[in-house]
Amino acid sequence: MKKQYIEAHCDGPCGIYDPASARIAAEAVLSMTKKMSDLSTPDSSNSKAMSAYLNTMSRYASIKEQEAKKCKDELLVLWTDFFKPEHLESHPDLHEIFWNAAKLCSACKVEVSIDHATELLEKVKEVHDLFWSVKGRDISWYTAG
Amino acid sequence: MSKYIEFTVKGYSMYPSYTPGETIIFDKITEQNLKLLRENDLVVFNHPFKENIKMFKRIKSLSKDSCFVSGDNPDPTSSFDSHNFGPINKTNILAYKKESLK
Numbered sequence: 507m508k509k510q511y512i513e514a515h516c517d518g519p520c521g522i523y524d525p526a527s528a529r530i531a532a533e534a535v536l537s538m539t540k541k542m543s544d545l546s547t548p549d550s551s552n553s554k555a556m557s558a559y560l561n562t563m564s565r566y567a568s569i570k571e572q573e574a575k576k577c578k579d580e581l582l583v584l585w586t587d588f589f590k591p592e593h594l595e596s597h598p599d600l601h602e603i604f605w606n607a608a609k610l611c612s613a614c615k616v617e618v619s620i621d622h623a624t625e626l627l628e629k630v631k632e633v634h635d636l637f638w639s640v641k642g643r644d645i646s647w648y649t650a651g
Numbered sequence: 652m653s654k655y656i657e658f659t660v661k662g663y664s665m666y667p668s669y670t671p672g673e674t675i676i677f678d679k680i681t682e683q684n685l686k687l688l689r690e691n692d693l694v695v696f697n698h699p700f701k702e703n704i705k706m707f708k709r710i711k712s713l714s715k716d717s718c719f720v721s722g723d724n725p726d727p728t729s730s731f732d733s734h735n736f737g738p739i740n741k742t743n744i745l746a747y748k749k750e751s752l753k
Contacts, residue, residue, distance in 0.1 A: 512695050512707035514662040514669065514722065514730075523728065590727045590734065 523588045525634045528607075531577035532630045533651045535614045536623040538570035543620060571615050577626070578611035584637065593640050603632050654679055656746050658695060658707065664722030664730035665707060677746035685741060688713060693748040694720060699736045705745060708732050716741055 545563055548555035585604040594600050607629035613622045631647050638645040660673045669675065677695055678684060688694070690710055698704035708720035708730070717738040722730025733739065 510656075510658050510705070511661045512658040512705045513698070514660050514664040514666075514671075514707045587734075588727055592725065593727075 523584060523637070525580075525584060525630065525637050528577050528580035528584070528630050528633060529627070530650065531573045531580060532623075532627045533649055534573035535570055535577060535611075536620070536627055537651055538566050538573065539614065539618055539620055539623040542566045542570065542618050570618075574611045574615035577630070578608050578615075581607050581611065581630075581633065584633065588637070589640070597636055597640070600636065603629065603636060607633060654681075656695075658705070658746070660707060664724050664732070665709070666724045666729070668709075668723045669707075675748060677748045679746050680744050684747070685744070687749075688718065688741070688744070688747060689749075691750070693750055694718075694744050695746040696720070696739055696743045697745065699739060699743070706732075714738070718744075 542563065545559065545566070548559050550556055581604060585608075589600060607626065610622055610626040610629055613619065614626050627649070634645070634647050655676050656679050657674055657676050660669050660671055660675065662671060675693070677693070688710060690712060692710045693707070694710055695705050695707055698706050706720075708722055710718045711721050711733070712719045717740050719733040719738045721732040721734060724730055727734070
């Protein structure tokens with residue numbers, strides 16, 4: 507008789523998760539927020555300088571918003587795809603960590619707040635610690651910036 | 652015609668309860684025994700997206716027409732199940748086995 511097989515595979519998603527993607531986006535948010543805060547306003551009568559200033563500020567704001575959204579997307583993938591109910595038993599603060607991190611992404615997208623951008627990176631570190639603790643691996647936290 | 656059917660496991664999503672190469676005898680699903688399905692029963696069902704692929708998981712919860720299935724492996728990346736594709740329709744179930752968690 508021909509053997510019939512049943513699949514007990516992961517088969518669909520690649521199964522590769524890493525909070526590094528969220529960390530890179532959070533770092534970009536902090537970097538752009540600092541650049542926006544540091545950019546000095548030119549003399550409004552100097553039209554060339556004013557155009558350059560507005561152009562630069564717009565680009566910084568656009569990148570900050572994109573990266574904040576990217577960070578939120580990466581966090582939501584970890585929260586909803588990687589983590590399972592059993593992880594909540596060993597880490598009861600799991601939902602709160604992700605909730606706060608996702609809320610900070612939204613705040614950083616809207617505001618120009620170095621405090622919130624710094625806090626976001628700190629929250630992403632909490633996610634990093636939580637993720638690697640669940641995986642049972644000792645992966646050190648580092649930043650590129 | 653036999654009321655039983657034998658399948659061999661591929662993959663690790665049911666580890667440690669079942670390992671690749673293990674052969675299991677299931678009851679074929681009929682209109683009557685479909686009503687006997689309960690939480691923790693093992694089920695063989697058609698892959699929700701791919702033709703000719705049969706999947707093997709455990710029922711986590713049931714409703715009238717569908718059930719939520721998942722792998723036994725505690726590593727969340729090891730199982731493609733209702734966490735990914737949602738509850739399966741009971742009409743996709745081909746066979747089952749009564750058993751509590753090992």
